[in-house]
Amino acid sequence: MSVPRPSPETTETPGAAGAPGRPPGHQDGAPLDDGAPLSHGLKQRHLSMIALGGVIGAGLFVGSGAGIAAAGPSIVLAYALSGLLVMLVMRMLGEMSAAYPSSGSFSAHAERAIGPWAGFASGWAFWVLLCTAVGLEGIGAAKIVTGWLPGTPEWAWVALFMVMFCAANLAAVKKFGEFEFWFAALKVGAISLFLVLGVLAVTGVLPGTDSPGTSNLTPLLPNGGEGLVIGLLASVFAYGGLETVTIAAAESENPVKGVASAVRTAMWRIALFYVGSMAVVVTLVPWDSPAVVEQGPYVAALERLGIPGAGQLMNVVVLVALLSAMNANIYGASRIGYSLVRRGQGPKALGRVSAGVPRIAVLASSVFGFLCVLLSYWRPDDVFPWLLNMIGAVILVVWIFIAVSQLRLRRVLEREAPEKLVVRMWAFPVLTWIALAGMAAVFVLMAREPDTRVQLYSTGAMTLALGAAGYVWQRSGARTRAGD
16 A cells, blocks of 8 residues: 655654754654545544533543542542643643644554654553443443333443444545534533533522532541542543544644644643532532432432423433444544554555545444443453453553653754744643652552452453554564564
8 A cells, every 4th residue: 555645744764863853762664654645634623522512421420439439529630630630641642642633642642752662552551442432332332222112222322322433534524524523512512511500509599499408528538548539530431532533633724723622621621620510519409319320420419409300301412412422432443553554563554545534444333332341241251341441541541641641852942943833832851750740649549449450450451462462563564664
């Protein structure tokens, strides 16, 4: 297959390590970027809404209930702490993605900064995570629909959703953008309405409700520090999905502007949607109410306000969130896989592009996702739990690669291309090191908890295996080039 000419934004000039375009860690002569012949069909409104809606996932609507039950009112502190960590990670990723737009995002940056093995390990680990998440989200969406239509098979609904979003991603990228635009608009509208109603109720302005005051906010730590730790771990993984906007930016009309805008607004989006909504929920509803876990925190809060049909209303919102995540994860997985292959780190078939879309990569990602669904039915007691444990801490591994890459690339950019620093990491390198320390602390906390310890070890084993495979791939490629 002929390699298309790289776009101006991703072209690198050959040279020795440390020379312009050849950051430290990169093997001389190896592919540096994906040279993507992808279309640029995403408009700024698509990127803006993807960035806005990307922080609102099903984990926020449903998964936060277990965190509240463990941490009590201190869940607000947990989300604030993990939110600060995510803001730093997004700022680092934004700095690199604005300087080097690429559909490979952090994987391409890791290759530049550390070496091909790092791009291989982080990229394929994230691909497995996204594909597995597609299947899990499909199962969750099917459970909601079968609740409305009892007697219909779950797998058939999952298959329908898979076909629908696979088809959307096989079409021009603007189709994906339109799907995500409207999905995100619905999620943003729903969470915004919830926040408005919640604030009115908390202040005693909402008709028919009495302000609870601060009665539900004590004790702050009902289960002590251990409960806060559980809530903190739950909140960290609720932020997954923010990386999609840096992947999508490479196919936008103005990648640099798109990334810069998304990253600069990340702080208020996280503060408003995550920390703000948690504060509203724990103020309105007692943290130990069974409804928080059984019905979900948002349903419990809406029913506390006497909103009729609150349960079904939130089911619709959660369904939209799940379908949005399926769409975005198929897109993200296909682009990460495509970028890896274009950089010589995977089967060449995945790199084939038709009408500006890596259709083989889209199909492969969708098939892997549906395979995960089938495993949940065929091997629910061994293979499927093993797969879930393996991806349990992937997002943290990716964040570490992002931080290390930013530490190395920032120096190169300052020395060789300062004009590319459109987005700058705050207080570099101090905050980057603080972020790395925060990630290490999360790993320690995971090792202390029996439920997350298995995930930590399983993800670590997968990362080591991928890193070793990437190193072997890197060395074999170097030998092949030396023999040419």
